[in-house]
Amino acid sequence: MKERIHHYPQQFFSVARFLEVVQHGFASDMHDPKTCTLSMRGTYYRTDLVYRLLREDVLVFDQTMHFDETECNCVAAEEDGDFYLFKYVYEANKPLRLEQGDSDFAISEGFLGICSNFGNHNLWVPAGFDGKMLQILIERSFLEEFVQLDSFRRTSLKNLLFNKSSEILTINFLPQFLKRRLDKLVSLLYLPTDTPFDKLNMLTAVTDLLRNFLGLYVHQEDGDDVGRPADINSILVEIVRHLDNNLHLPFPGMGYLAKYFGISVSTLKRHFSTKYKVTPHGYFRNLQMQEARRLLKKTTIPITEIGYKMGFDSPGNFTRVFKKVYDVSPTFYRKDEM
Template sequence: MQEEQHTVELQQQFFPISDFHTVMDKWSDLLDDDPQKNIYTADNDYHSFAFAYQLLGDDVLILHQKTHCHAKHRMELLPRRKSKFYTLKCLINQNKSARLISQNHHYDMHQGTMAFFSNYANYITELPAGYREENLQIVISHKFIDEYINRQHISHSRLQLIINDPNDLMFVIQQPPAPIKSNIKQLAQTVVGSSTATNKLNTLTHISNTLDMLFRLQIEEPTQPTSLPQNKAQQVAKYLDDYLTMPFPGMDFLATQFGISVSGLKRHFKQEMDTTPFQYYRHKQMQLAQKKLQESTATVSKVAYQLGFDNPSNFIRAFKGEFGITPGKYQKEQDTEA
């Protein structure tokens, strides 16, 4: 009961990217600003936080925030039913569990939890006293989606609805694939001090690649860990067969997706398939690479990017590791034989 008396109730409304500095100016009495480093800080009896930001015109705003709650918090984000923009929020680190409430759905927030929603959403975050968190939020304009994202890649029906229609839906992933988590951490590290035109271009490309991976996910609601049925390894293998044009999603993601433990997945996949999930994925991916390299219009770089590699050199190493020959030499041998 005593804890309830010290619950901090906060409300905030969505605001468009173009209003960022105006909103920050209104809070100037509560925040300390370091304009040289693009950082705002606050420290009071209820909480302390610091967030660095990078503003990329009116299309992208990146916020890297670290928070320490001295009291229990209940924070409500109110919808803004005007124009259309989106937020991708990822929990990078935490020391206690927290809760996200949206449309009467309750999500336990764990390290890595990711949510995507529009400014029409209305959600509540509950944080316990003593809670520490590091998160990254990327606010994206609808124009950015139109210009940088191939909507044909959006595989999940809920994501399609969020992007195409004004609604308060939220797409939550408890355990994102490893490549997405890696991208989020890289973005968090580059927010402060990234002010040159080249850095901005690289950052925009990094964000569009992250969104593309997110939108292409074949994902269902995660289930609780269970024992692994005999055919579960085949189910995982079939899932990976459809994943060959993206980076390997990681064992944690696969285990969560199929409701099994990581150790159980490794053990039973080895028993059923006589290999590891990653080795299976890489072998199938390189077989696909062979077929693509046999096409007359294919180049090594083009095939590398088609298969989700971030640069051709990593693809060359993977191909040579699988077949003992570089993809360039393989192509030449195929041309000679033809």
């Protein structure tokens, strides 16, 4: 029996257009504006959507999907406006397939990517698919205000962020710190409806996530590709270089480093500790704290900002780690140095 394939044409939505479609394009039994949920049922699919408008230029939504038959979402470019769509597939029993121009690649669980509204692509959802996808719809105004766009002007992100590129940018391996931030966003979306919605907390989580994603992508693409040297000592040198270059990000996790550099976690732990007399995490944390101490001593940058510069997700975590290493809080250390 020939497989049935459904082609579903759609277009990139701006934040305003997304809200307009959701609020006015569905019957009351499908859309509940109080809980910001949408349930869509067809002959071959079920989709449930939970969304939150954080500002006029940023919207977060989570999609739970089941498909009995294959569907191709044919997404057309939108020349009006300047916005981006961030996708994270965190559950998938089968790989999806993404087509864009001459590119064709599988999207498995853990996929993380961003594209602008200026490109066309086809997203193939196979029959029997069950999965969940977190998406963030961001207007350029949000990135300009919160993510310091100019710092990416001379990087591999310049085409997407400044030249209306149709590229889809992805990260090959998902480090633990990014996964934790993504999981936090999902949990905030699904707080009980009788719980007050903490919009500021979610905005902070989105900003932190985007800064880390863009920063990590730049380091992966702009000369931080290891080339997989053959001997373990060369690999360790490349790992140290990678950690040195990413002090502004949280520690990526042993699993990420092992996969990225093509060795096992046990081999990484054993040889790194033998060569450097400290674990990779300990080495990274020592470097971070040395840089934090230098900034506290030589600059007047606020302590909270220093913590964020060092990749910490809160001032409290930064203070706790600094005090553990130096037996004094950042505040008292700075006072003693003045």
